[in-house]
Amino acid sequence: xxxxxxxxxxxxxxxxxxxxxxxxxxxxxxxxxxxxxxxxxxxxxxxxxxxxxxxxxxxxxxxxxxxxxxxxxxxxxxxxxxxxxxxxxxxxxxxxxxxxxxxxxxxxxxxxxxxxxxxxxxxxxxxxxxxxxxxxxxxxxxxxxxxxxxxxxxxxxxxxxxxxxxxxxxxxxxxxxxxxxxxxxxxxxxxxxxxxxxxxxxxxxxxxxxxxxxxxxxxxxxxxxxxxxxxxxxxxxxxxxxxxxxxxxxxxxxxxxxxxxxxxxxxxxxxxxxxxxxxxxxxxxxxxxxxxxxxxxxxxxxxxxxxxxxxxxxxxxxxxxxxxxxxxxxxxxxxxxxxxxxxxxxxxxxxxxxxxxxxxxxxxxxxxxxxxxxxxxxxxxxxxxxxxxxxxxxxxxxxxxxxxxxxxxxxxxxxxxxxxxxxxxxxxxxxxxxxxxxxxxxxxxxxxxxxxxxxxxxxxxxxxxxxxxxxxxxxxxx
Amino acid sequence: xxxxxxxxxxxxxxxxxxxxxxxxxxxxxxxxxxxxxxxxxxxxxxxxxxxxxxxxxxxxxxxxxxxxxxxxxxxxxxxxxxxxxxxxxxxxxxxxxxxxxxxxxxxxxxxxxxxxxxxxxxxxxxxxxxxxxxxxxxxxxxxxxxxxxxxxxxxxxxxxxxxxxxxxxxxxxxxxxxxxxxxxxxxxxxxxxxxxxxxxxxxxxxxxxxxxxxxxxxxxxxxxxxxxxxxxxxxxxxxxxxxxxxxxxxxxxxx
Numbered sequence: 080x081x082x083x084x085x086x087x088x089x090x091x092x093x094x095x096x097x098x099x100x101x102x103x104x105x106x107x108x109x110x111x112x113x114x115x116x117x118x119x120x121x122x123x124x125x126x127x128x129x130x131x132x133x134x135x136x137x138x139x140x141x142x143x144x145x146x147x148x149x150x151x152x153x154x155x156x157x158x159x160x161x162x163x164x165x166x167x168x169x170x171x172x173x174x175x176x177x178x179x180x181x182x183x184x185x186x187x188x189x190x191x192x193x194x195x196x197x198x199x200x201x202x203x204x205x206x207x208x209x210x211x212x213x214x215x216x217x218x219x220x221x222x223x224x225x226x227x228x229x230x231x232x233x234x235x236x237x238x239x240x241x242x243x244x245x246x247x248x249x250x251x252x253x254x255x256x257x258x259x260x261x262x263x264x265x266x267x268x269x270x271x272x273x274x275x276x277x278x279x280x281x282x283x284x285x286x287x288x289x290x291x292x293x294x295x296x297x298x299x300x301x302x303x304x305x306x307x308x309x310x311x312x313x314x315x316x317x318x319x320x321x322x323x324x325x326x327x328x329x330x331x332x333x334x335x336x337x338x339x340x341x342x343x344x345x346x347x348x349x350x351x352x353x354x355x356x357x358x359x360x361x362x363x364x365x366x367x368x369x370x371x372x373x374x375x376x377x378x379x380x381x382x383x384x385x386x387x388x389x390x391x392x393x394x395x396x397x398x399x400x401x402x403x404x405x406x407x408x409x410x411x412x413x414x415x416x417x418x419x420x421x422x423x424x425x426x427x428x429x430x431x432x433x434x435x436x437x438x439x440x441x442x443x444x445x446x447x448x449x450x451x452x453x454x455x456x457x458x459x460x461x462x463x464x465x466x467x468x469x470x471x472x473x474x475x476x477x478x479x480x481x482x483x484x485x486x487x488x489x490x491x492x493x494x495x496x497x498x499x500x501x502x503x504x505x506x507x508x509x510x511x512x513x514x515x516x517x518x519x520x521x522x523x524x525x526x527x528x529x530x531x532x533x534x535x536x537x538x539x540x541x542x543x544x545x546x547x548x549x550x551x552x553x554x555x556x557x
Numbered sequence: 558x559x560x561x562x563x564x565x566x567x568x569x570x571x572x573x574x575x576x577x578x579x580x581x582x583x584x585x586x587x588x589x590x591x592x593x594x595x596x597x598x599x600x601x602x603x604x605x606x607x608x609x610x611x612x613x614x615x616x617x618x619x620x621x622x623x624x625x626x627x628x629x630x631x632x633x634x635x636x637x638x639x640x641x642x643x644x645x646x647x648x649x650x651x652x653x654x655x656x657x658x659x660x661x662x663x664x665x666x667x668x669x670x671x672x673x674x675x676x677x678x679x680x681x682x683x684x685x686x687x688x689x690x691x692x693x694x695x696x697x698x699x700x701x702x703x704x705x706x707x708x709x710x711x712x713x714x715x716x717x718x719x720x721x722x723x724x725x726x727x728x729x730x731x732x733x734x735x736x737x738x739x740x741x742x743x744x745x746x747x748x749x750x751x752x753x754x755x756x757x758x759x760x761x762x763x764x765x766x767x768x769x770x771x772x773x774x775x776x777x778x779x780x781x782x783x784x785x786x787x788x789x790x791x792x793x794x795x796x797x798x799x800x801x802x803x804x805x806x807x808x809x810x811x812x
Contacts, residue, residue, distance in 0.1 A: 459654070464647070464676060
C-alpha cells in the first residue's frame with residue numbers, strides 16, 4: 080500500500096479560534112498591501128546609457144538595456160589588470176505603464192528578444208502576487224469557514240512570500256542590466272520607488288505572520304527541494320551578474336559536468352550489477368562462490384579508491400603486458416596474448432572500471448544485508464509453491480529487499496558522485512579536471528572552485544531529493 | 558516420470574516416508590530418528606506431540622524444505638532424494654505455515670496469482686479467475702486488492718491456504734496453521750480446513766487443535782523425541798491411548 084499523504088493534509092482546516100488570531104489579521108494585511116503595491120510605481124528611473132573608463136585607457140560605451148551575451152563580450156574585453164577609473168551614466172524616467180504592475184507585462188510586449196530574461200523576471204515578480212493570492216484565500220476561508228482551500232498551502236505561501244524579498248531585489252537589479260561594478264556607482268541615482276518598499280514590507284509581514292501561524296499546526300515548513308533551487312539560483316546569479324569570470328568559468332567547465340554524469344551513471348549501473356552478484360555470492364551456500372565474493376569485498380574495501388584508480392591506470396597495462404608476453408609462448412593462446420599486449424584502456428573505461436570495482440564491494444555488503452533482512456519464511460513459502468531459487472529471488476525476495484536496499488544504495492550513489500572527482504587524476508576531463516585546467520590558465524582559484532563546488536552541490540542535493548522521493552513512493556505496509 | 562501418470566496408476570500411498578533421519582548441530586540433536594510412514598490418498602492425518610518432538614521437521618521433510626540426513630520421501634511415485642525436478646514436485650504439494658509467510662509487497666490477488674503465472678505458466682485471466690474463486694471459497698472475496706499487512710491474522714491464513722490451493726495440489730501440508738492466531742480467529746481457519754477435508758484433499762496437519770483432530774482426522778499420529786509413538790484412529794488415541802507418553806501428553810493438554 081503506497082502511503083497517500085494528500086488526504087490527511089487536506090483534512091485539517093483552520094478553526095474558528097484560529098480565525099480570530101492576530102497573525103491571521105497581520106497576514107491578511109500584508110497580502111492586501113502586496114496587492115496595493117502592484118498598482119504603485121516600483122521604480123522611478125532606469126539607465127539609458129553608460130560610459131566606463133579603465134586605467135589603461137580603455138573606454139566602453141553602451142546603450143541600455145543590453146542582452147546578456149553582449150554584456151559578457153563587453154566585460155571580457157576589459158584588460159586584465161586595469162582598474163575601473165570612472166563610470167558616467169545617463170538615466171531616463173520609467174513610464175507609468177512600465178513601472179506599475181511591476182512593469183513586466185509592458186516590457187514583455189516591448190522586447191520579445193529577451194524572452195528568457197523576462198521569464199525569470201516574471202517569475203521573480205510574480206512570487207509576491209501568487210503569495211498574496213494564496214494568503215488571502217487562506218485567511219478568507221478561516222473567516223468564512225472551510226471552503227476547500229487546503230491548509231497545505233500555508234507553507235507554500237510562506238515560502239513564496241519569503242522568496243519575494245530577494246526576488247524584488249533581483250527585479251531591481253534587472254533595471255540596471257549590468258554588473259555590481261556599475262551598480263555601486265549608480266545606486267544612488269536609481270533608488271527604487273515607494274511601491275518597491277511597500278511590496279518588500281508586505282512580503283515580510285505575510286511571511287512572518289503565516290510562519291508564526293503554522294508553528295501551531297506543526298506542518299513541515301522546510302521543503303528541501305527549495306535548497307536545490309536556491310543553489311541553482313546562486314549559480315544563475317553569479318553567471319548573470321558577474322559574467323566575468325563566472326560566465327566564462329561556466330562555459331569552460333560545463334562539458335565536464337556531462338563527462339562526470341556519464342561516468343557516474345555508467346559506473347552506477349555496472350556497480351548495481353556487481354553488487355547484486357557480490358551480495359548473492361556472500362549469502363551463497365556454495366563455499367567457493369562465497370569465498371571468492373567475500374575475498375573481493377574484503378580486499379577492495381581495504382584499499383583507497385585513489386590507489387585503486389592509479390593502479391588501474393598506470394600499473395594494469397604493465398600487468399597485461401607481462402601476462403600477454405607469457406601467453407605468447409603457450410600454444411593456442413598466442414592470439415589472446417597478443418590481444419592483451421595490444422589492449423589499451425582509455426581514460427573513461429579506466430575510470431568506470433575503478434569506480435565500479437570499488438563501489439561494487441560496498442554495494443555487495445548492502446545487497447547482502449538487504450537480502451538477509453527478508454524473513455526466511457518468504458523463501459520457504461516461494462519454494463513450497465514450486466518456484467526455483469532464481470524465481471523466488473526474482474519475484475519474492477529481491478522486490479522486498481529492494482525497499483530495504485534503496486536508502487543505502489541512494490547514499491552510495493551520492494558518494495559515488497562525489498568520489499568521481501578522483502578520476503580527474505586519470506586524464507578524464509570531468510568537472511574537477513576542467514576546473515583545475517581553468518584555474519591553471521587564469522589563477523582564479525577562488526572563483527573556479529566555488530563554481531565547481533556549487534555544480535557538485537546541485538548534483539548531490541538533487542540526487543538526495545530524488546532518492547527520498549523514490550523511497551516514499553515504494554513504501555508498503557508490512 | 559510424469560506425476561500425472563503415476564497418480565492414476567495405483568492405490569499406492571501417495572506419500573511414503575522411508576527411514577527418515579534428521580539431525581541438527583552436527584548430529585548433536587536428533588530431530589527425526591528413523592521415521593517411516595505411509596499416507597494413502599484422500600487421508601487426513603494429524604500429527605500431534607510436545608514441542609521439539611520432530612513433528613514440524615517431519616512435515617517440512619515431506620516437501621524437502623528440510624533435507625534429511627538419510628532416508629527418503631516418495632511422493633506420488635517420485636523419490637525426492639534423487640529427483641532432478643524438486644520444484645515440480647513441490648508445486649503438487651501445498652503448504653501452509655504457522656506465520657502465514659504471505660508476500661507483503663504483493664496484493665492478496667497477486668499473492669495467489671504469482672506462482673500460477675510463473676510456475677504453472679497460466680495466463681493472467683485464468684490465474685485471476687482461479688484466485689477470485691479461491692478467495693470466495695475461503696470467504697474473503699472482497700479483500701483481493703488489499704495488501705497482507707491490512708488483513709487480520711485469520712484472513713491472512715485463509716489467503717495462505719488459497720495461495721497453496723491455487724496450484725491445484727494433490728497434497729496439503731499444514732504446519733501449526735492456527736498457532737499464531739488470536740483465539741477468535743482460529744475457527745474461521747479451521748472451518749476452511751474442515752471443508753477441504755470433506756472435499757477429499759489428502760492432508761497432513763501438524764496441530765494442537767485436538768477438536769479438529771477428533772472431528773476431521775482419519776488418523777492421528779503421536780510423536781515424541783523424533784519417533785512415532787502411536788499411530789491410530791482419533792477415537793482410539795483420544796479415548797484409549799496405549800502408550801504412557803501419549804497418556805501423559807493428552808493429560809497435559811486436555812485438562
